Amino acid sequence: MWWLLFFLVTAIRAELCQPDAENAxxxxxxxxxxxxxxxxxxxxxxxxxxxxxxxxxxxKISPNxxxxxxxxxLLCNITQRVSFWFVVTDPTKNYTLPADEIQSAIxxxxxxxxxAFSLNDQTxxxxxxPSTLAPPTDPSVPIWIIIFGVVFCIVIVxxxxxxxxxxxxxxxxxxxxSEVDDTEDKSENTITIENGIPCDPLDTxxxxxxxxxxTEDERLTPL
Amino acid sequence: MASAPGPDPxxxxxxDERPKWDNKLQYLLSCVGFxxxxxxxxxxxxxxxxxxxxxxxxxxxxxxxxxGIPLFHIELAIGQRLRRGSVGVWKAISPYLGGVGLGCxxxxxxxxxxxxxxxxxxxxxxxxSFQHPLPWSTCPLNLNQTGFVEExxxxxxxxxxxxxxxxxxxxxxxxxxxIQWRLLVCLAACWAVLYLCVIRGIESxxxxxxxxxxxxxxxxxxxxxxxxTLPGATEGLIYLFTPNMQxxxxxxxxxxxxxxxxxxxxxxxxxxxxxxxYNPPRNDCEKDAVTIALINSMTSLYASIxxxxxxxxxxxxxxxxxxxxxxxSLTNEFDFPDQSISRDEYAAVLTHLNATQPERLAGxxxxxxRLQDFxxxxxxxxxxxxxxxxxAILHMPGAPAWAVLFFSMLFTLGxxxxxxxxxxxxxxxxxxxxxxxxxxKEILTGTVCLLCFLxxxxxxxxxxxxxxxxxxxYAASLNLIIFAFFEVIGVVYVYGMERFCDDIxxxxxxxxxxxxxxxxxxxxxxxLLTIFVAYIIYQVWTALSMAENxxxxxxxxxxxxxxxxxxxxxxxxxxFLPALLVxxxxxxxxxxxxxRKQKRGGQPDMENRPREPMASPGPKDRPSSREE
Numbered sequence: 001m002w003w004l005l006f007f008l009v010t011a012i013r014a015e016l017c018q019p020d021a022e023n024a025x026x027x028x029x030x031x032x033x034x035x036x037x038x039x040x041x042x043x044x045x046x047x048x049x050x051x052x053x054x055x056x057x058x059x060k061i062s063p064n065x066x067x068x069x070x071x072x073x074l075l076c077n078i079t080q081r082v083s084f085w086f087v088v089t090d091p092t093k094n095y096t097l098p099a100d101e102i103q104s105a106i107x108x109x110x111x112x113x114x115x116a117f118s119l120n121d122q123t124x125x126x127x128x129x130p131s132t133l134a135p136p137t138d139p140s141v142p143i144w145i146i147i148f149g150v151v152f153c154i155v156i157v158x159x160x161x162x163x164x165x166x167x168x169x170x171x172x173x174x175x176x177x178s179e180v181d182d183t184e185d186k187s188e189n190t191i192t193i194e195n196g197i198p199c200d201p202l203d204t205x206x207x208x209x210x211x212x213x214x215t216e217d218e219r220l221t222p223l
Numbered sequence: 224m225a226s227a228p229g230p231d232p233x234x235x236x237x238x239d240e241r242p243k244w245d246n247k248l249q250y251l252l253s254c255v256g257f258x259x260x261x262x263x264x265x266x267x268x269x270x271x272x273x274x275x276x277x278x279x280x281x282x283x284x285x286x287x288x289x290x291g292i293p294l295f296h297i298e299l300a301i302g303q304r305l306r307r308g309s310v311g312v313w314k315a316i317s318p319y320l321g322g323v324g325l326g327c328x329x330x331x332x333x334x335x336x337x338x339x340x341x342x343x344x345x346x347x348x349x350x351x352s353f354q355h356p357l358p359w360s361t362c363p364l365n366l367n368q369t370g371f372v373e374e375x376x377x378x379x380x381x382x383x384x385x386x387x388x389x390x391x392x393x394x395x396x397x398x399x400x401x402i403q404w405r406l407l408v409c410l411a412a413c414w415a416v417l418y419l420c421v422i423r424g425i426e427s428x429x430x431x432x433x434x435x436x437x438x439x440x441x442x443x444x445x446x447x448x449x450x451x452t453l454p455g456a457t458e459g460l461i462y463l464f465t466p467n468m469q470x471x472x473x474x475x476x477x478x479x480x481x482x483x484x485x486x487x488x489x490x491x492x493x494x495x496x497x498x499x500x501y502n503p504p505r506n507d508c509e510k511d512a513v514t515i516a517l518i519n520s521m522t523s524l525y526a527s528i529x530x531x532x533x534x535x536x537x538x539x540x541x542x543x544x545x546x547x548x549x550x551x552s553l554t555n556e557f558d559f560p561d562q563s564i565s566r567d568e569y570a571a572v573l574t575h576l577n578a579t580q581p582e583r584l585a586g587x588x589x590x591x592x593r594l595q596d597f598x599x600x601x602x603x604x605x606x607x608x609x610x611x612x613x614x615a616i617l618h619m620p621g622a623p624a625w626a627v628l629f630f631s632m633l634f635t636l637g638x639x640x641x642x643x644x645x646x647x648x649x650x651x652x653x654x655x656x657x658x659x660x661x662x663x664k665e666i667l668t669g670t671v672c673l674l675c676f677l678x679x680x681x682x683x684x685x686x687x688x689x690x691x692x693x694x695x696x697y698a699a700s701l702n703l704i705i706f707a708f709f710e711v712i713g714v715v716y717v718y719g720m721e722r723f724c725d726d727i728x729x730x731x732x733x734x735x736x737x738x739x740x741x742x743x744x745x746x747x748x749x750x751l752l753t754i755f756v757a758y759i760i761y762q763v764w765t766a767l768s769m770a771e772n773x774x775x776x777x778x779x780x781x782x783x784x785x786x787x788x789x790x791x792x793x794x795x796x797x798x799f800l801p802a803l804l805v806x807x808x809x810x811x812x813x814x815x816x817x818x819r820k821q822k823r824g825g826q827p828d829m830e831n832r833p834r835e836p837m838a839s840p841g842p843k844d845r846p847s848s849r850e851e
Contacts, residue, residue, distance in 0.1 A: 029561070031561060032562040033562055079558035080558055081554060081559060083558060130369045133368050133370070143350075143351075143353055144351045147353055151350075152408075152411075155412065155415045155416055158419050159415065159419050159422065162419070163422070
């Protein structure tokens with residue numbers, strides 16, 4: 001029955017709704033893209049959906065006016081793509097509502113229209129009506145700063161620890177030579193005795209010159 | 224073994240205190256970490272793909288055998304034998320060659336500056352990878368929130384994030400812009416991390432190297448496995464490795480292979496000499512040289528497989544999206560039912576429409592989608608890492624995890640290379656005794672890192688990327704080839720081939736064979752000379768030009784401009800000033816030697832003779848048959 005009413009209405013007001021007419025907008029539906037496997041194929045299903053669309057629009061599009069009749073929204077040029085042109089007429093059905101009003105009404109209600117059909121801006125396109133994009137959610141502190149802070153603190157702490165341990169090691173080393181020197185002095189004064197024969201410590205009494213070293217000089221070649 | 228101590232040669236009082244590696248593995252990993260760097264990931268695959276795929280391996284392996292391995296062996300051998308950094312080694316071989324050491328030292332310093340800036344960018348991306356969705360996946364919205372920022376829409380969200388939100392690049396190298404504080408803090412963090420790792424020289428790097436050298440291999444393996452399972456990977460690999468023998472006729476390919484081997488092994492930086500100087504004197508440096516060089520090349524190949532399987536996936540993905548866009552245009556124009564044309568049917572439908580309604584079809588201006596075009600869109604360098612690969616990661620499920628893995632791999636790769644660079648700076652400073660001995664090493668390394676950080680802040684300007692390209696192209700190319708040439712000549716002809724072979728026999732237990740002698744004496748010097756000449760010809764031929772990322776989609780409209788005069792002057796200075804140190808120091812030595820000769824009245828001067836390296840090590844290390 002809706003079907004018949006539909007055709008009746010469109011037949012009577014055919015001249016108001018035409019592709020590229022004044023105040024007419026083109027709509028494109030990509031149902032299969034939106035629903036994937038769940039899309040029901042076939043003619044009746046498409047018409048059913050278009051009716052639903054039109055009805056809901058007529059409810060939402062004209063908030064200021066009392067007109068809430070589906071017959072005020074005219075469709076034409078329905079294609080297999082599922083795309084069509086529509087105009088919204090006034091109650092007397094003599095002229096179409098201005099494009100700006102319809103555009104602003106659709107833009108304001110876009111979200112509701114989309115969610116009513118589980119479609120989005122790409123699958124339910126209103127040509128010539130730009131959609132408002134949702135701003136990305138930005139955290140108050142960018143994540144990279146947080147991670148950077150953590151890493152930098154760890155690095156600084158590690159450097160400090162290493163420097164401090166280096167200082168401690170050096171202090172320990174500085175204390176040791178003074179102890180070693182004491183023992184060396186003591187050993188110089190004692191002569192080790194083995195089998196009753198005093199042994200001279202080998203290399204504590206100044207440089208010795210080893211003759212075998214000297215012959216190496218011959219290998220030095222002049223420049 | 225009784226031997227009386229002779230007069231200690233200067234500098235050898237620290238011989239016994241010279242730090243050493245805890246074990247051989249640390250040394251090998253340090254050399255491998257130094258050699259394997261960012262170039263293995265983002266330069267070799269690009270060269271392989273653009274120079275005829277599998278065919279590129281031929282000049283690459285020839286260059287490895289005749290240039291890479293012989294030079295590498297020389298560096299390890301002299302470092303290990305003379306137990307000094309680059310400056311000390313060349314002064315020991317001949318005072319006239321001291322300039323080579325100083326030049327290597329300067330080159331290492333310049334390279335450290337900009338190399339760590341690349342790590343800064345990697346760190347920035349790494350820090351930004353810990354969120355979902357990744358910040359480079361969408362463009363920011365414009366002011367009235369009806370669409371995206373125009374700059375971003377003109378190129379892509381990935382390019383926008385790199386050029387605008389990371390670099391905030393100016394149009395020209397003339398306009399320096401302001402310092403980007405985000406990059407500045409990341410730069411500070413990078414130098415702090417590096418200082419933490421090199422604070423005590425090899426004592427500290429030796430501990431960290433286990434992680435920084437091995438972690439990249441783990442991640443590469445993960446990427447390899449993931450990459451090979453992605454759709455489109457096989458196309459990428461086939462494209463990479465399909466040999467095209469025609470390219471071998473172009474001399475450019477041979478030049479690129481030779482320079483790639485040269486820079487990939489990090490020769491003539493002085494870093495390997497420094498690392499080897501901490502070795503025990505009796506160590507098989509020949510085996511080390513061959514092993515490390517082969518590992519480096521194997522890593523390049525391994526990385527290129529991983530990289531190109533991901534790039535193949537990206538190309539297939541982009542190709543699919545291109546088809547989808549065209550299909551949507553067709554569907555909308557001709558009012559076909561939604562999703563009625565699949566990707567496979569697209570070609571048939573297109574031909575049908577072309578036959579029936581050509582005018583309407585022409586009016587649509589469909590893009591031509593060819594998989595080959597997408598595979599051709601390769602890039603090297605920062606373009607690969609920050610634009611192409613980041614975009615590929617966006618399409619992989621679990622993108623933030625892959626981004627974190629990828630950038631931490633790049634960071635550790637770069638960090639282990641930086642260890643070698645910084646050792647090439649610090650070891651000569653320690654050997655020269657720049658600071659008095661009571662000053663702890665931590666202060667020296669800290670001063671070096673602080674100084675480098677302060678100078679490198681110029682790369683965080685808005686024009687920093689241009690300056691980095693200048694440094695990369697001019698400071699680190701020609702000079703190193705000159706130094707490598709003098710290294711070979713110095714060792715083979717000044718030090719003496721026989722003496723060098725004796726040293727190696729003492730260190731490794733066997734005398735170098737014919738291959739080594741021929742390459743050292745003839746082939747490597749000739750090859751280096753040819754590369755040098757070819758490089759100069761190539762540079763003169765292509766005018767100095769400035770291009771942002773030549774292979775990839777343009778960000779602001781990119782124009783090829785030539786550098787302004789003052790920048791060209793800086794390029795010239797960077798190219799030649801370090802190299803001029805070689806003749807400069809040699810000429811400075813001449814009057815000193817002459818004066819001393821006159822003073823002694825013509826008698827042979829014991830002090831200033833070219834140091835007999837055999838006498839310089841301490842008594843324990845004397846290489847003579849009289850030992851033990």
